[in-house]
Each structure stands twice: as structure tokens, then as C-alpha cells.
Amino acid sequence: MSTSQAISAPLSRAGGKRMPLDKLQQWLPKLVLAPTMVITLVCIYGYMGWTALISFTNSSFLPSFKWAGLKQYAKLMDNDRWLVSSTNLLIFGVLFIAICLVLGIFLAILLDQQIRTEGAIRTIFLYPMAISFIVTGTAWKWILNPGLGLEKLMRDWGWSSFEFDWLVNSEMSIYTLVIAAVWQSSGFVMALFLAGLRGIDPAIIKAAQIDGASKPTIYRRIILPCLRPVFFSSIIVLSHTAIKSFDLVTALTAGGPGYSSDLPALFMYSHAFTRGQMGLGAASAMMMLAGVLAILVPYLYSELRGKHHE
Incomplete structure (x- = not known):
């Protein structure tokens, strides 16, 4: 070999x-x-x-696979409670997203000034994110209860004419959900924007200062436009949170008084699992999914299109 x-x-x-x-x-x-x-x-x-x-069947307590077409969706559109919950979702979603963005940006800009108590403030505003929506709803239910919380406290201090009965007021109860949700989620938005601010090249800001731009102008014309991806991400996350909100509503208002603070997720649960209307509940679930996709698909399309052009 x-x-x-x-x-x-x-x-x-x-x-x-x-x-x-x-x-x-x-x-x-x-x-x-x-x-x-x-x-x-x-x-x-x-x-x-x-x-x-x-959702395309006549299912009630048990699934039935007999085709019924769009019957459940037609019933859904004629259901007063669904219309109220959809209107509430629009009010809740718009206010929740807008207030969280404004508060988050303000707090992020405040912390970006390298203030001495940055660590303490950041911890205080991020702490609610560690709490579940059930705990948040329960805590705010105690705070907003007219006979137990804020109204009773102010009256005990001498303001006998003070009233804050939003929790039991059918016209104002939806806004109590906004208060609790903003308290929990604004710190998350703050963290996103603070990370975005810390990621901007300081040379760009220094060049603008040399050109004589004031600090508000720098934030308005340079920094905030650079944070457009953070805006999109925050809106997507907050929108998803608003659409699927169930535990917060259950703990805080249970959809009441009546169903004045009902949201689609609670409507879906009550009809599919407690009222024996599985087909109607499934139709409402698909409408919620359509709402999520209506927000998510354009965002993904714009992101993929931007990467393709790069």
C-alpha cells in the first residue's frame, strides 16, 4: 500500500x-x-x-358545524351591546394611546436631561409594568369607589361637596379604564422613548446647537423625527393592548354599570362562555382579530418595504 x-x-x-x-x-x-x-x-x-x-355556524353551547354563512356577523352588527363595546373601544383606544404617548415622551425627555434622580423616577414609572392588569384594576376600583376611595377621603378632609363618581356613572365609567391603563402603560412607553433618545448620535445634536438651534427646536425638528420607529412600535403595542383588554375591565368595572364600559374582549367572553352563544362569540373574536390585523399588516408592510428599498 x-x-x-x-x-x-x-x-x-x-x-x-x-x-x-x-x-x-x-x-x-x-x-x-x-x-x-x-x-x-x-x-x-x-x-x-x-x-x-x-363563526360561520349556528353553534350555541356546543360546536355545530352546520354552515350558516354570515348570520352570526349580521346578528353581531344588530347587537346593541356589541355596538356599545365597539364605541367604547374607540374611545378607550384613542385616549389610552394618545395619553400614553404624550406622557411617555414627556417623561423620556425629562429623564434625558441627566437629572440627579433619574434612577428613582425611572423605577417609579416602570414599577406598574410589573403588576398584572387584574391587580391594577382591583387597586383602582378601591381608589375610585365613591364610598371607599378618593371621594370619601376628600369629604373626610372637609370638602363635603367633592364628587368623583365616575366608577358608578354609566357615562363616565369608560374613562376610569383609561386612567388605570395609562397609569400602568405610560412607563413602558417612557422606557421605549428613553432608549431611542439615548441611541441618537450626540454629534447631530451638537451640530444643531452650533448652528444656533434652541433645545425645543432640536427636539421638534431633529430628535422626534428620528424616533419614528419608536412611535410606530409604541402605537402597535398599545393598540394591541387596547383591543385585547379583558382582565382590566373585569377587575375594575366588570363592564358596568349595565354594559356601559363593556369592551369587545369582555363581550366575546360573556357570549361564548357564559351565555351559550358560541357562534356569536366566535364572530366577535374574528372582528377583534381583524382589528389587530388592520393595524399590524400596514406596519409590517411599511417595514418590509423600507428594508427592500435599502
């Missing part, structure tokens, strides 16, 4: 032994991720498809 053959034989045998290991290393990540992928496909997208199917 020649020298080259003697060298190549052990290498080929060694290579032959390594090939199964190489294939295992190649397939190992796929095998590890496979259960998660299957669970995601079945428990998220599979159930979304199942809900869509149920």
Missing part, C-alpha cells in the same frame, strides 16, 4: 464515523424546535382557524 493510500484510509474511516454526528448536529436545532412549532401551529393558528369556522 502506498503512503497516500495509508493516510487516506484512516481519514475516510474517521470521516465515515463523523458523518452521523454531522447530520445529528445539523438536525438537532430542528428537532429541538419541532415541538414548539407544532404547539404554535395547533394551539394558535389551528384554534384561530377553528374559531373562524365556528
Whole structure:
């Protein structure tokens, strides 16, 4: 046997032994991720498809797969409670997003001034994010209860004519949800914008200062336009939070008085799981999904289009 053959034989045998290991290393990540992928496909997208199917049937307490077309959606549009919950979602969503953005930007700009108590302020405003919406709703229910919270406290201090009965006022109860939701989420928006502010190149700001631009002008004309991706991300997250709000409403107002503070998520739950109207609940769930997609798809399209042009 020649020298080259003697060298190549052990290498080929060694290579032959390594090939199964190489294939295992190649397939190992796929095998590890496979259960998660299957669970995601079945428990998220599979159930979304199942809900869509149920929304086109006459399902009541139990699923029924007899096709009914758009009957459930027609019933949904004629349902007074659904119309009230949709109007409430519009009021709640607009106020919640707008106030969170204004407060978040203001606090982020305040902390960006390198103030001495930045760490304490940041912790105070981020702390509510560590609390669930159930706890937030329960706490604000105590605070806004006319016989227990703020109104009673002010009257005990001598302001006998003070009134703050929004929690039991059918015309104002939806605004109590806004108060509680803003308290919990504005710190999150602050953190997003603060990270964006700290990521801007200081040379741009220094150049503007050399040109004589005032600090408000720098923020308005230079810094805030640079934070457009943060604006989009904040709006997407807050919109998603508003549309799927269930636990906060359940804990704070339970949709009352009556159903004056009802939101679509609570409507869906009550009709699908407590009133035996599964088809109607599924239709409302699909309408909520359509609302999420109406916000998410244009955002993803703009992001992908921007990357494509780059």
C-alpha cells in the first residue's frame, strides 16, 4: 500500500464515523424546535382557524358545524351591546394611546436631561409594568369607589361637596379604564422613548446647537423625527393592548354599570362562555382579530418595504 493510500484510509474511516454526528448536529436545532412549532401551529393558528369556522355556524353551547354563512356577523352588527363595546373601544383606544404617548415622551425627555434622580423616577414609572392588569384594576376600583376611595377621603378632609363618581356613572365609567391603563402603560412607553433618545448620535445634536438651534427646536425638528420607529412600535403595542383588554375591565368595572364600559374582549367572553352563544362569540373574536390585523399588516408592510428599498 502506498503512503497516500495509508493516510487516506484512516481519514475516510474517521470521516465515515463523523458523518452521523454531522447530520445529528445539523438536525438537532430542528428537532429541538419541532415541538414548539407544532404547539404554535395547533394551539394558535389551528384554534384561530377553528374559531373562524365556528363563526360561520349556528353553534350555541356546543360546536355545530352546520354552515350558516354570515348570520352570526349580521346578528353581531344588530347587537346593541356589541355596538356599545365597539364605541367604547374607540374611545378607550384613542385616549389610552394618545395619553400614553404624550406622557411617555414627556417623561423620556425629562429623564434625558441627566437629572440627579433619574434612577428613582425611572423605577417609579416602570414599577406598574410589573403588576398584572387584574391587580391594577382591583387597586383602582378601591381608589375610585365613591364610598371607599378618593371621594370619601376628600369629604373626610372637609370638602363635603367633592364628587368623583365616575366608577358608578354609566357615562363616565369608560374613562376610569383609561386612567388605570395609562397609569400602568405610560412607563413602558417612557422606557421605549428613553432608549431611542439615548441611541441618537450626540454629534447631530451638537451640530444643531452650533448652528444656533434652541433645545425645543432640536427636539421638534431633529430628535422626534428620528424616533419614528419608536412611535410606530409604541402605537402597535398599545393598540394591541387596547383591543385585547379583558382582565382590566373585569377587575375594575366588570363592564358596568349595565354594559356601559363593556369592551369587545369582555363581550366575546360573556357570549361564548357564559351565555351559550358560541357562534356569536366566535364572530366577535374574528372582528377583534381583524382589528389587530388592520393595524399590524400596514406596519409590517411599511417595514418590509423600507428594508427592500435599502
